[in-house]
Amino acid sequence: MPIIVNQISSPLNASEQEVISAALKKLGSASKHAIDCEIHKSSLDARKRNDIHFVHSVFVTLDSADLEKKLCEKNTSLTYVERSVYKPVISTKKAEGKVVIAGFGPAGMFAGLALAEQGYRPIILERGSSMEKRTASVQKFWLTGELDTNCNVQFGEGGAGTFSDGKLTTRIKDPLCRYVLERFVDFGAPKEILTKAKPHIGTDNLRNIVTAIRKRIIELGGEVRFDTALTDLAIANGKVQTISAGDKNEKVSAVILAIGHSARDTFELLQCKNIFLEPKPFSVGARIEHKQAAVDESLYGDHAGNPLLPKGEYQLSWRDKNGRGVYTFCMCPGGTVVPSASESGGTVTNGMSEFARDGENANAAVVVAVTPDDFGHCPLDGVAFARSIEQKAYTLTGSYKGAGTTVGGFLDGKPEIAGTVSPTYALGCKATELRDVFPKFVTDMLEGGLQNFSRKMKCFGDKGAMLTAPETRTSSPVRITRNADMVSLSVENLYPCGEGAGYAGGIMSAAVDGLKAAMQIMARQAPCDK
Ligand code: FAD
Structure with a gap:
């Protein structure tokens, strides 16, 4: 050791x-x-x-x-420290049917890889397409505004973080994080992620890594079915007996639900099946864009531009007198703001970068924490709240264009998009009053936050910086509540995990959670016969 x-x-x-x-x-x-x-x-x-x-x-x-x-x-x-931490306990108890995993994002991918490597031959269902087809669908949306609601920035091989900065920072302090980093390196990630305090992979590397993991799962006897959503669960005697996906029904021994935060129709299915769900807090707001050089100058002063320094990254937060928080999130140095909708008639923004982080602009979400007290205590009230914001933005811009304004235009109530920064949002932005998109308490907090941040970082004082809204898919608005063994409170062989289940936030914690769900299954049932 x-x-x-x-x-x-x-x-x-x-x-x-x-x-x-x-x-x-x-x-x-x-x-x-x-x-x-x-x-x-x-x-x-x-x-x-x-x-x-x-x-x-x-x-x-x-x-x-x-x-x-x-x-x-x-x-x-x-x-x-103990360095080797991944030691699955494998049961000898036979179970009828296979382990099915819904979702091939970081949670489903790491669950699938761990199970396949231990001989379980899981069946993985992914509603979106394989990487090549998915990339074409996403590019088409970004160029033309034609959205495929099953295959987009949220859905498809690799999950929601595929078109991302591939940041692997996390607040969880689980020793399995090191294991996940090592596996990313095994499948092609740059070795530096093992030693950087703020590791990132970049969307360019991530796409190849995800494909390599999928190929390994298949080599080991697992199945990955793309363009195939989990559409039904037949539950009897407190267990999922069979699942429906595409034109097949499958007898299952266990189901891992790794469906991500945007699987709104699947949340509805779970509610219809009386699976215990509850609403949870999340955040909404906008992406802010500055020139990367302005961020570097704010952080490094005269040292900005020194090639030995990493691209400047920041994280800022502020609370109002009532304790509500506004904070920056998911910063993408040298990145672009990306159209990230998954539902027809609703606009969504997010951010991504390539590994080199060499774009002209830096972007980050500036988001306000919202809780069930703001939007309602029924399980899917948070989904309805986010959807109404996305739909308002779409109606105001008349398309999937970003609802945009300079910071000055927002603060003065005179939205405009001609500022110091050219917005990178591929579909373009339309000058929009953000107070017509969000409830007042959200825009009040955004105002307060931007003013506070301008006192902490010089670039936040630039009235010409660009805001593109709305950012609503910050984390899941729903929790699929589970017990200490990671099993749903309602069904004993259903394992909700990852971001959609409300137990992870980001690529790293979702991957660790997926891995843990797989370990729980291994501890309870033997691998399939070869
Ligand atoms: P997801 O990645 O959302 O995967 C769920 C998968 O399930 C999806 O592929 C979906 O198609 C599939 N699915 C849904 N319903 C069904 C169904 N019924 N049947 C079958 N399949 C289904 N996080 C970071 O840590 N770092 C970043 O830099 C970062 N950048 C991001 C940038 C963008 C543009 C986005 C959208 C997100 C970003 N995130 C980032 C967040 C990160 O992507 C998520 O936290 C992470 O992907 C969650 O992993 P997951 O496996 O739980 O869910």
């Missing part, structure tokens, strides 16, 4: 070897017992403009576990 040596500061141009040497120096005479060293994480400390530097932590494996433990007890800047 390695120990982690924390808090190794280095200049921007330090080599890997220099960082490792500094870590070994911290271990003093114990360093002669080191048999392996590797950078664990590197993050940028740009709090002081005259002292911008990296801070690293370094894995060091010693030749004696006892010595490692002893050192960690004495020195608080050292951490003792």
Whole structure:
């Protein structure tokens, strides 16, 4: 087992070897017992403009576990870690039928991969198309405004994050995160994601990785059925007995629901089947675009443009006197704002970047937290609230164009789109009064948030920055409630997981959640006979 040596500061141009040497120096005479060293994480400390530097932590494996433990007890800047954490327990209990997974986003993909690698041969249903066909559908929508409601930025191979920045940052502190990063690298992700404190893959890499994972699942005997939605569940004796998808009914031993936050018709199906659902808080707002150079200058001052510095990223938040929050979310340095609708007649925005993050603009969501007290306590009230905002925007612009305005135009109540930033939204923006799109409490919070952020970061004071709305698919408005064994409260072999079930937010946490659902199934039933 390695120990982690924390808090190794280095200049921007330090080599890997220099960082490792500094870590070994911290271990003093114990360093002669080191048999392996590797950078664990590197993050940028740009709090002081005259002292911008990296801070690293370094894995060091010693030749004696006892010595490692002893050192960690004495020195608080050292951490003792268990590195290998993915140890599924496999039951010997036979079950009739196969494991079916609905959804091939990060949750379904990692569940499917884990099950396939342990001999379960899962059947994966994905309502959208395979990557090549999906990419063509998305491009067509972005060019012409012709939306395929089953295959789009939310639906299709790889799930909602495929057309994204592929950020892998997460607030969960689960050791399985490391396993997920390692598997992404196995399937082609850049190795640097293992060591960056804020790793990202980029939409360009992610598309190839997702396809490689799918091919591996199929090689191992799993099935991936694209253009095939789960449309019905036959439940008897407290269990799902069969599922319907396409023109087939399938006898199942367990069902993993990894359907994402936009599967509104599937949420309705679950409600009809009396599966316990509850509304949950989420957030709504707009994407803000600045020039990336302005973001870099706000963060790095005179150092902006230094090629040793990463593209500037930020995260800002503010609460009003009642405790409601407005915050920036899912920042995409050097990225584009993307039309992300999945329902006819409703406009949705989001953001993505390529791995190089070399576009002219930076974008981030600026969103306001909303709760069932705002939109209603019935399970699908949050869905209805988000949909009404999406439909208002569509009606006001007359199309899937973004409901847009400069920040100044928004604050002054005179929407306009000629600012300092050219909007990147592929379908274009139409100048729109955002107060006609959102309820007043949302636009009041957006105003307050933008004013507060302008005091924290110079670029937020630019009245010519661009807002494109609405951003409504920030997280699931519904929770498919489950027990501690990850099983639905209503059906004993139904495993809701990932973002759509309300138990994850983002690619990494959805992947970890999917993996855990697969581990729960493995602990309860044996793999299929070969
Ligand atoms: P999803 O990825 O939503 O996958 C669910 C899948 O289920 C979909 O492919 C859908 O087609 C399918 N499905 C739905 N209903 C059915 C059904 N009835 N039958 C069969 N299949 C069904 N997160 C990050 O961490 N970093 C980012 O940089 C990032 N950027 C994003 C950019 C964009 C444009 C978007 C839209 C999202 C972004 N996210 C990002 C969020 C991230 O994509 C999600 O948190 C993550 O994909 C959730 O994973 P999931 O597997 O739970 O669900």
